[in-house]
Amino acid sequence: MRLVVHYRILAATAADARARAEAIALEQTVEVPRDVVPAGFVEDEILGRVEELGAEAEGAFRAAISYSPDSVGGQVTQLFNVVFGNSSIQRGLRVIGLEPGDTLAARFPGARFGVAGLRARTRRVAGGLIAPVLKPMGLSADALADIAYLCARGGADIVKEDHGLADQPMAPFRERVEKIAAAVARANAETGGAAQYFPNLAGRAEEIEGNLCFAAGAGVGGILVMPGLLGFGVVDRIARDDRLNLPVMTHPAxxxxxxLSSDTGLDHGVIFGTLQRLAGADISVFPNVGGRFGFSAADCAQIAGACRAVAGPGRAILPSPGGGMSVARAEDMVAMYGTDAVFLLGGSLLRHGDRIGEGIAAMRRAIDAALPEVG
Incomplete structure (x- = not known):
């Protein structure tokens, strides 16, 4: 079964839209003029096909273009290249959906853990998961470990590093990971909890593999990856590794x-939902509505829906909105995102100082109070 990508094409007329769609089918596959496409297998199978084309609004058309799984092979990076490689450089073109089809769905099984697996690891059988963020950049590894300990003791489900914590001299990656993993393990031993520590994978390209294995050996509960910087292939590599056996949280940096442009790029649900699932992410972080990044309620709902769509690809994963989380907004956030979500608690949590656990406990009570009644 062929991969089908849905595009929004801006064009003056239906004829112009048809011409653009045919050009996309060429650009995303053979990248040669139509009259020199080799007959036979290349023309019949590899060349993209315009399956559907229709008007969406004045000056906007929806096109469904299909691609052979053979053009993808077994690499998630090539899959994304076929979806929107060279064509991503064009104006007036946006990916608004995709259907991998059974063949590619089998090649890219998606999240190793998904919603159910993460609930099992955190032992949070109901309600939203709470994830305080370790920050700010500039603290020592010991200082960050102290905060992590307080968060884990306070009832955090996931203790997530800020994406700005890399391999700086203030808190080198390996020193930081070792100390924070030990601090979270100590808190869990004291409380009987199951907080999971997710460090931000960092290092030079040649150091990434070693740092990933070091983190797994240190006893982390998962890994935070920035696919916009490290690549979606890194997410796929972690998700497929039985020896690591670690969930992946992705960050939108x-x-x-x-x-950000309504007439080009990819829809919010595609890049922060569908593509994350295909790459193997278990949790997808994105900016919450009402924060400093300007995502709308509709954008966020689209992301959450794409993360948890029963039809796939792969297992449903947890959306993780960040920014603007507070006890006062907990009821609204649960109403918006439901209970299968990871709620990030950012820098405002640091105002509690050594009583940071009280802030986490207050958020837990507020989220649990907003749970829908069963029966």
């Missing part, structure tokens, strides 16, 4: 330009 460097991906913003893909969604």
């Amino acid at each position: 460097f991906l913003g330009p893909h969604v």
Whole structure:
């Protein structure tokens, strides 16, 4: 079964839209003039096909273009290249959906854990998961470990590093990971909890593999990856590794330009939902509505829906809105995102100082109070 990508094409007329769609089918596959496409297998199978084309609004058309799984092979990076490689450089073209089809769905099984697996690891059988963020950049590894300990003791489900914590001299990656993993393990031993520590994968390209294995050996509960910087292939590599056996949380840093223009790029649900699932992410972080990044309620709902769509691809994963989370907004956030979500608690949590656990406990009570009644 062929991969089908749905595009929004801006064009003056239906004829112009048809011409653009045919050009996209060429650009995303053979990248040669139509009259020199080799007959036989290349023309019949590899060349993209315009399956549907229709008007969406004045000056806007929806096109469904299909591609052979053979053009993808077994690499998630090539899959995304076929979806929107060279054509991503064009104006007036946006990816609004995709259907991998059975063949590619089998090649790219998606999240290793998904919603159910993460609930099992955190032992949070109901309600939203709470994830305080370790920050700010500039603290020592010991200082960050102290905060992580307080968060884990306070009832955090996931203790997530800020994406700005890399391999700086203040808190080198390996020192930081070792100390924070030990601090979270100590808190869990004291409380009987199951907080999971997700460090931000960092290092030079040649150091990434070693740092990933080091983190797994240190006993982390998962890994935070910035696919906009490290690549979606890194997400796929972690998700497929039985020896690591670690869930992946993805962060949106460097991906913003893909969604910020309404007439180009990719829809919010595609890049922060569908593509994350295909790459193997278990949790997808994105900016919450009402924060400083300008995502709308509709944008966020689209992301959450794409993360948890029963039809796939792969297992449903947890959307993770960040920014503007507070006890006062907990009821609204649960109403908007439901209970299968990871709610990030950012820098405001640091105002609690050594009583940071009280802030986490207050958020837990507020989220649980907003749970829908069963029966």
